[in-house]
Amino acid sequence: MSTLVVVTNQSEHPMAQVIFYENPACAEHARQKALLRAAGHEIDARDLLGEPWSVSSLRPFFAEKKIKDWFDPSAPRVASGEINPETITPQAALVAMILDPSLIRGPLMRIGEHCEAGFDPERVHGWIGLAPAPAPRRVAQPAVAATPPGAEPRVEVAK
Amino acid sequence: MAHVLFYEKPGCGGNAKQKVLLRASGHEIEAKSLLSEPWTSASLRPYFGDRPVRDWFNLASPRVKSGEIAIDRLGEQEALALMLADPLLIRRPLMLVAGRRECGFDSELVDAWIGLKPDSEKVSDVCIKEQARDKDVAR
Numbered sequence: 001m002s003t004l005v006v007v008t009n010q011s012e013h014p015m016a017q018v019i020f021y022e023n024p025a026c027a028e029h030a031r032q033k034a035l036l037r038a039a040g041h042e043i044d045a046r047d048l049l050g051e052p053w054s055v056s057s058l059r060p061f062f063a064e065k066k067i068k069d070w071f072d073p074s075a076p077r078v079a080s081g082e083i084n085p086e087t088i089t090p091q092a093a094l095v096a097m098i099l100d101p102s103l104i105r106g107p108l109m110r111i112g113e114h115c116e117a118g119f120d121p122e123r124v125h126g127w128i129g130l131a132p133a134p135a136p137r138r139v140a141q142p143a144v145a146a147t148p149p150g151a152e153p154r155v156e157v158a159k
Numbered sequence: 160m161a162h163v164l165f166y167e168k169p170g171c172g173g174n175a176k177q178k179v180l181l182r183a184s185g186h187e188i189e190a191k192s193l194l195s196e197p198w199t200s201a202s203l204r205p206y207f208g209d210r211p212v213r214d215w216f217n218l219a220s221p222r223v224k225s226g227e228i229a230i231d232r233l234g235e236q237e238a239l240a241l242m243l244a245d246p247l248l249i250r251r252p253l254m255l256v257a258g259r260r261e262c263g264f265d266s267e268l269v270d271a272w273i274g275l276k277p278d279s280e281k282v283s284d285v286c287i288k289e290q291a292r293d294k295d296v297a298r
Binding site (some may be wrong): 027041055056057060063064089090091093094113114 | 168169190192194195196197198199240241243244245246
Protein backbone atom coordinates (compact mmCIF):
# COMPACT_ATOMS: atom_id res chain seq x y z
CA MET A 1 0.00 0.00 0.00
CA SER A 2 1.39 3.40 -0.85
CA THR A 3 0.81 6.58 1.08
CA LEU A 4 0.20 9.82 -0.66
CA VAL A 5 1.90 12.71 1.13
CA VAL A 6 0.76 16.15 0.12
CA VAL A 7 3.16 18.89 1.08
CA THR A 8 1.85 22.43 1.15
CA ASN A 9 3.52 25.64 2.13
CA GLN A 10 0.57 27.22 3.82
CA SER A 11 2.14 27.44 7.26
CA GLU A 12 5.65 28.31 6.11
CA HIS A 13 4.70 31.07 3.69
CA PRO A 14 1.68 33.25 4.27
CA MET A 15 -0.10 34.72 1.28
CA ALA A 16 1.82 37.58 -0.25
CA GLN A 17 0.71 40.56 -2.27
CA VAL A 18 2.95 40.70 -5.31
CA ILE A 19 3.37 43.74 -7.52
CA PHE A 20 4.17 42.07 -10.81
CA TYR A 21 5.56 44.17 -13.66
CA GLU A 22 5.00 42.19 -16.82
CA ASN A 23 5.26 42.46 -20.52
CA PRO A 24 1.53 42.07 -21.26
CA ALA A 25 2.28 40.20 -24.49
CA CYS A 26 4.57 37.64 -22.83
CA ALA A 27 3.00 34.20 -22.41
CA GLU A 28 5.71 33.19 -19.95
CA HIS A 29 4.76 36.05 -17.65
CA ALA A 30 1.14 34.93 -17.82
CA ARG A 31 2.20 31.42 -16.82
CA GLN A 32 4.24 32.78 -13.90
CA LYS A 33 1.28 34.79 -12.67
CA ALA A 34 -0.84 31.65 -12.79
CA LEU A 35 1.79 29.84 -10.70
CA LEU A 36 1.77 32.61 -8.11
CA ARG A 37 -2.02 32.66 -7.98
CA ALA A 38 -2.09 28.88 -7.62
CA ALA A 39 0.19 29.25 -4.60
CA GLY A 40 -2.36 31.58 -3.04
CA HIS A 41 -0.64 34.89 -3.68
CA GLU A 42 -2.42 38.02 -4.73
CA ILE A 43 -1.15 39.72 -7.87
CA ASP A 44 -1.16 43.37 -8.73
CA ALA A 45 -0.12 43.18 -12.40
CA ARG A 46 1.37 46.27 -14.01
CA ASP A 47 2.77 47.02 -17.43
CA LEU A 48 6.57 46.83 -17.35
CA LEU A 49 6.73 48.74 -20.63
CA GLY A 50 4.46 51.60 -19.57
CA GLU A 51 5.99 52.35 -16.18
CA PRO A 52 7.83 55.70 -15.88
CA TRP A 53 11.03 54.10 -14.57
CA SER A 54 13.84 56.05 -12.94
CA VAL A 55 17.27 54.91 -11.80
CA SER A 56 15.98 55.00 -8.23
CA SER A 57 12.88 52.94 -8.90
CA LEU A 58 14.50 50.42 -11.26
CA ARG A 59 17.91 49.70 -9.71
CA PRO A 60 16.64 48.00 -6.50
CA PHE A 61 15.11 45.18 -8.53
CA PHE A 62 18.53 44.06 -9.70
CA ALA A 63 20.11 44.00 -6.22
CA GLU A 64 23.18 41.76 -6.54
CA LYS A 65 22.55 40.48 -10.04
CA LYS A 66 25.28 40.87 -12.62
CA ILE A 67 24.53 43.54 -15.23
CA LYS A 68 24.22 41.02 -18.03
CA ASP A 69 21.39 39.39 -16.07
CA TRP A 70 19.48 42.67 -15.96
CA PHE A 71 18.79 42.36 -19.68
CA ASP A 72 16.26 40.31 -21.57
CA PRO A 73 18.56 38.27 -23.80
CA SER A 74 15.80 37.97 -26.39
CA ALA A 75 15.24 41.72 -26.69
CA PRO A 76 16.01 42.55 -30.34
CA ARG A 77 18.62 45.19 -29.48
CA VAL A 78 20.42 42.73 -27.20
CA ALA A 79 20.11 39.79 -29.58
CA SER A 80 21.42 41.90 -32.47
CA GLY A 81 24.49 42.91 -30.49
CA GLU A 82 23.62 46.62 -30.56
CA ILE A 83 23.73 46.49 -26.77
CA ASN A 84 26.41 44.36 -25.20
CA PRO A 85 25.31 43.43 -21.67
CA GLU A 86 28.78 42.06 -20.92
CA THR A 87 30.52 45.42 -21.24
CA ILE A 88 27.87 48.08 -20.61
CA THR A 89 28.23 50.20 -17.45
CA PRO A 90 25.44 50.16 -14.85
CA GLN A 91 24.56 53.78 -15.62
CA ALA A 92 24.35 53.22 -19.37
CA ALA A 93 22.31 50.06 -18.78
CA LEU A 94 19.76 51.84 -16.61
CA VAL A 95 19.47 54.80 -18.99
CA ALA A 96 18.92 52.42 -21.91
CA MET A 97 16.23 50.57 -19.94
CA ILE A 98 14.45 53.73 -18.86
CA LEU A 99 14.25 54.78 -22.52
CA ASP A 100 13.36 51.28 -23.70
CA PRO A 101 11.87 49.06 -20.99
CA SER A 102 11.61 46.14 -23.41
CA LEU A 103 15.32 45.61 -22.64
CA ILE A 104 14.49 44.68 -19.04
CA ARG A 105 14.46 41.05 -18.10
CA GLY A 106 11.00 40.64 -16.66
CA PRO A 107 9.05 40.12 -14.68
CA LEU A 108 9.96 42.59 -11.98
CA MET A 109 8.33 41.68 -8.70
CA ARG A 110 7.99 43.59 -5.49
CA ILE A 111 6.58 42.50 -2.18
CA GLY A 112 6.80 45.16 0.45
CA GLU A 113 10.37 46.40 0.21
CA HIS A 114 11.76 43.22 -1.36
CA CYS A 115 12.39 43.35 -5.08
CA GLU A 116 13.30 40.68 -7.64
CA ALA A 117 14.02 40.68 -11.35
CA GLY A 118 13.36 37.61 -13.46
CA PHE A 119 11.44 34.55 -12.33
CA ASP A 120 13.62 31.83 -10.84
CA PRO A 121 11.09 29.37 -9.38
CA GLU A 122 13.49 28.21 -6.67
CA ARG A 123 14.22 31.74 -5.52
CA VAL A 124 10.56 32.66 -5.58
CA HIS A 125 9.71 29.54 -3.63
CA GLY A 126 12.28 30.36 -0.96
CA TRP A 127 10.99 33.89 -0.85
CA ILE A 128 7.19 33.61 -0.73
CA GLY A 129 6.43 29.97 -1.52
CA LEU A 130 5.15 28.42 -4.70
CA ALA A 131 2.66 25.63 -4.99
CA PRO A 132 4.41 22.29 -5.12
CA ALA A 133 5.43 21.98 -8.71
CA PRO A 134 4.70 18.82 -10.65
CA ALA A 135 7.47 16.28 -10.26
CA PRO A 136 10.38 17.12 -12.56
CA ARG A 137 10.29 15.29 -15.85
CA ARG A 138 12.52 12.29 -15.71
CA VAL A 139 15.65 12.58 -17.76
CA ALA A 140 14.92 10.33 -20.66
CA GLN A 141 17.33 7.62 -21.46
CA PRO A 142 18.88 7.97 -24.91
CA ALA A 143 16.46 6.26 -27.21
CA VAL A 144 18.01 3.87 -29.64
CA ALA A 145 15.92 3.83 -32.75
CA ALA A 146 15.20 0.63 -34.53
CA THR A 147 18.25 0.17 -36.67
CA PRO A 148 18.06 -1.14 -40.17
CA PRO A 149 20.60 -3.86 -40.74
CA GLY A 150 24.01 -2.44 -41.60
CA ALA A 151 23.22 1.13 -40.50
CA GLU A 152 24.96 2.95 -37.62
CA PRO A 153 22.72 3.05 -34.55
CA ARG A 154 21.07 6.45 -34.25
CA VAL A 155 20.98 7.95 -30.77
CA GLU A 156 18.53 10.65 -29.85
CA VAL A 157 18.73 12.44 -26.54
CA ALA A 158 15.46 13.90 -25.39
CA LYS A 159 15.76 17.42 -24.01
CA MET B 160 21.31 51.88 23.69
CA ALA B 161 20.75 53.21 20.20
CA HIS B 162 18.53 52.05 17.36
CA VAL B 163 20.80 51.83 14.32
CA LEU B 164 19.49 51.72 10.77
CA PHE B 165 22.33 49.85 9.09
CA TYR B 166 22.63 49.61 5.31
CA GLU B 167 24.85 46.71 4.38
CA LYS B 168 25.81 44.49 1.52
CA PRO B 169 24.24 41.16 2.44
CA GLY B 170 27.06 38.65 2.81
CA CYS B 171 29.77 41.27 3.43
CA GLY B 172 32.04 39.91 6.16
CA GLY B 173 33.08 43.36 7.36
CA ASN B 174 29.46 44.44 7.80
CA ALA B 175 28.76 41.22 9.71
CA LYS B 176 31.60 41.98 12.16
CA GLN B 177 30.43 45.54 12.60
CA LYS B 178 26.91 44.35 13.43
CA VAL B 179 28.27 41.86 15.97
CA LEU B 180 30.22 44.65 17.67
CA LEU B 181 27.22 46.99 17.67
CA ARG B 182 24.95 44.33 19.15
CA ALA B 183 27.60 43.42 21.76
CA SER B 184 27.68 47.11 22.64
CA GLY B 185 23.97 46.97 23.41
CA HIS B 186 22.61 48.58 20.27
CA GLU B 187 19.59 47.48 18.31
CA ILE B 188 20.18 46.98 14.60
CA GLU B 189 17.75 47.31 11.76
CA ALA B 190 19.74 45.92 8.85
CA LYS B 191 18.72 46.75 5.29
CA SER B 192 20.33 45.94 1.99
CA LEU B 193 22.28 48.79 0.48
CA LEU B 194 21.51 47.24 -2.91
CA SER B 195 17.72 47.12 -2.62
CA GLU B 196 17.16 50.68 -1.49
CA PRO B 197 15.66 53.09 -4.04
CA TRP B 198 18.40 55.66 -3.47
CA THR B 199 18.07 59.18 -4.78
CA SER B 200 20.71 61.90 -4.68
CA ALA B 201 18.64 63.54 -1.98
CA SER B 202 18.41 60.44 0.23
CA LEU B 203 22.05 59.37 -0.24
CA ARG B 204 23.96 62.66 -0.08
CA PRO B 205 23.35 63.34 3.66
CA TYR B 206 25.31 60.19 4.64
CA PHE B 207 28.53 61.78 3.39
CA GLY B 208 28.30 65.03 5.37
CA ASP B 209 31.36 67.21 4.75
CA ARG B 210 33.68 64.38 3.73
CA PRO B 211 35.62 64.83 0.49
CA VAL B 212 34.11 62.94 -2.45
CA ARG B 213 36.88 60.31 -2.54
CA ASP B 214 35.89 59.24 0.99
CA TRP B 215 32.36 58.46 -0.19
CA PHE B 216 33.62 55.47 -2.14
CA ASN B 217 34.15 51.86 -1.27
CA LEU B 218 37.85 51.56 -2.03
CA ALA B 219 37.53 47.76 -2.33
CA SER B 220 35.15 48.07 -5.28
CA PRO B 221 36.71 46.53 -8.40
CA ARG B 222 35.61 49.52 -10.49
CA VAL B 223 37.46 51.87 -8.14
CA LYS B 224 40.55 49.69 -7.77
CA SER B 225 40.87 49.21 -11.52
CA GLY B 226 40.87 52.97 -12.04
CA GLU B 227 37.73 52.80 -14.20
CA ILE B 228 36.28 55.34 -11.79
CA ALA B 229 38.75 58.10 -10.97
CA ILE B 230 37.43 59.07 -7.56
CA ASP B 231 39.82 62.01 -7.16
CA ARG B 232 38.44 63.79 -10.20
CA LEU B 233 34.73 63.41 -9.60
CA GLY B 234 32.30 66.10 -8.65
CA GLU B 235 29.54 65.42 -6.13
CA GLN B 236 26.78 65.02 -8.72
CA GLU B 237 28.83 62.67 -10.86
CA ALA B 238 29.72 60.58 -7.84
CA LEU B 239 26.08 60.36 -6.74
CA ALA B 240 24.94 59.39 -10.25
CA LEU B 241 27.49 56.58 -10.33
CA MET B 242 26.39 55.34 -6.92
CA LEU B 243 22.67 55.33 -7.69
CA ALA B 244 23.37 53.04 -10.63
CA ASP B 245 25.88 50.90 -8.73
CA PRO B 246 25.40 50.95 -4.95
CA LEU B 247 28.42 48.68 -4.48
CA LEU B 248 30.48 51.83 -5.03
CA ILE B 249 29.15 53.32 -1.80
CA ARG B 250 31.41 53.14 1.21
CA ARG B 251 29.57 50.92 3.62
CA PRO B 252 27.92 50.62 5.99
CA LEU B 253 25.61 53.60 5.96
CA MET B 254 24.22 54.20 9.41
CA LEU B 255 21.39 56.37 10.64
CA VAL B 256 20.86 56.95 14.35
CA ALA B 257 18.38 59.49 15.65
CA GLY B 258 18.63 61.73 12.60
CA ARG B 259 22.43 61.64 12.25
CA ARG B 260 23.88 59.85 9.22
CA GLU B 261 27.37 58.46 8.69
CA CYS B 262 29.13 56.35 6.09
CA GLY B 263 31.83 53.79 6.72
CA PHE B 264 32.83 52.38 10.08
CA ASP B 265 35.44 54.32 12.00
CA SER B 266 35.27 52.71 15.43
CA GLU B 267 36.50 55.84 17.21
CA LEU B 268 33.82 57.91 15.57
CA VAL B 269 31.13 55.30 16.30
CA ASP B 270 32.32 55.00 19.90
CA ALA B 271 32.08 58.75 20.45
CA TRP B 272 28.70 58.79 18.68
CA ILE B 273 26.71 55.92 20.24
CA GLY B 274 29.30 54.03 22.35
CA LEU B 275 31.12 50.78 21.63
CA LYS B 276 32.08 48.03 24.04
CA PRO B 277 35.57 48.78 25.41
CA ASP B 278 38.46 46.42 24.69
CA SER B 279 36.71 44.98 21.67
CA GLU B 280 38.62 43.69 18.70
CA LYS B 281 39.53 46.44 16.24
CA VAL B 282 36.76 46.76 13.68
CA SER B 283 36.98 49.10 10.72
CA ASP B 284 35.49 49.35 7.25
CA VAL B 285 38.55 48.01 5.48
CA CYS B 286 37.43 45.00 3.47
CA ILE B 287 38.27 41.95 5.58
CA LYS B 288 38.89 39.83 2.50
CA GLU B 289 41.58 42.29 1.47
CA GLN B 290 43.05 42.35 4.96
CA ALA B 291 43.34 38.57 4.88
CA ARG B 292 45.03 38.72 1.49
CA ASP B 293 47.47 41.41 2.67
CA LYS B 294 48.38 39.24 5.66
CA ASP B 295 49.06 36.32 3.35
CA VAL B 296 51.28 38.51 1.22
CA ALA B 297 53.17 39.75 4.30
CA ARG B 298 53.90 36.16 5.26
